[in-house]
Amino acid sequence: MSGVDPAELTAKLVRCASVTPANEGALEILYDLLSDAGFDCVWADRGGIRNLFARWGNKGNTRSFGFNGHTDVVPIGNEADWTMPPFGAEVKDGVMYGRGTTDMKSGVAAFAAAAVDFVRKTPPDGSIILAITGDEEGDADDGTTALLDYMTDHGERMDVCLVGEPTCPETMGDMMKIGRRGSMNAHFRVVGKQGHAAYPHRANNPLTAMVRLMDKLASHELDQGTDHFDASTLAVVTVDTGNPVTNVIPAACTAAINIRFNDLHSGASLTTWLEQQAKEVRENFGVQIEVEVKISGESFITPPGPLSDMVSNAVAAETGVTPTLSTSGGTSDARFVKAHCPVVEFGLVGQSMHQVDEHVRVEHIHKLKAIYGRILKDYFA
Known part of the structure; x- marks a missing residue:
């Protein structure tokens, strides 16, 4: 050649x-x-x-x-x-x-x-x-x-x-x-109150709040797609506590998600939605929730x-x-x-x-x- x-x-x-x-x-x-x-x-x-x-x-x-x-x-x-x-x-x-x-x-x-x-x-x-x-x-x-x-x-x-x-x-x-598609990652940290697993009423389990938050996010339909894009997706990629025992309710836990989004959304609009969902869980469960978002790129x-x-x-x-x-x-x-x-x-x-x-x-x-x-x-x- x-x-x-x-x-x-x-x-x-x-x-x-x-x-x-x-x-x-x-x-x-x-x-x-x-x-x-x-x-x-x-x-x-x-x-x-x-x-x-x-x-x-x-x-x-x-x-x-x-x-x-x-x-x-x-x-x-x-x-x-x-x-x-x-x-x-x-x-x-x-x-x-x-x-x-x-x-x-x-x-x-x-x-x-x-x-x-x-x-x-x-x-x-x-x-x-x-x-x-x-x-x-x-x-x-x-x-x-x-x-x-x-x-x-x-x-x-x-x-x-x-x-x-x-x-x-x-x-x-x-x-x-x-x-x-656009791509973004969000990291969550939920802080509750540590306690004995036999006396859950004396603790405030951050895992319960985190699981509820992750379920709210993962079960929500972001959209059904557009003319040139498939439907946006949200995946829970990790939930961590670092707790090696079963008789202790941990004080805190973390989780992360990844969102791939189409042109119906922006990184800013999805960040606002994530913060609103976290706020609702925080108020319902009486825990602290920190949200950190990194936008890799817009659609x-x-x-x-x-x-x-x-x-x-x-x-x-x-x-x-x-x-x-x-x-x-x-x-x-x-x-x-x-x-x-x-x-x-x-x-x-x-x-x-x-x-x-x-x-x-x-x-x-x-x-x-x-x-x-x-x-x-x-x-x-």
């Missing part, structure tokens, strides 16, 4: 053990490749996180196509559970194994390869921007947000952006993302239109599959990009991401490069 081999580039990136927030040379590989192809590359580091901004073309061109992705990966877990080296990028029967092969070093490699080949063969009338972070799998405080801040401070702009996260559930090309959608049509058409042309437009799944850095420009996501089949023996079919990496190359050609046509 001509041009930059995206599978070889993927393998180089996978061999960098860039468990978030470590970089281990992954972004330097991309810096060198893109610089050699005429991209202006700048480090947009912040908070100890390495971030790469690369632009081909003049700043302020009338058309600018952007790509966002990450080279950091989640931990490997117990290495003894892996049947292949987690950072070996070894290929067996046409499948490459290693942490980050699916999420999402292959996506970054495929776009970088497509972009380099494109500007070398048919220099476009416009700009191509790659904003690659080393802080997506972690707190994400100094990753894509730092890149976007850098762009604002230096007059850089993406007119549209493609995020290369894995998006396909079953087969290559079957789904793209035009939005994402968003890029309405179907020219950008999603262009990506969908390119996917169909290369795979024979027309992708479903979806807002399912977890969060991604598209939640930050959406405030900068219209954004959609398309990438590989994601069945093995974050798993032991994470892997990708080598042919799919080449197919993804072809899709990204077609998108660039259609955008600058």
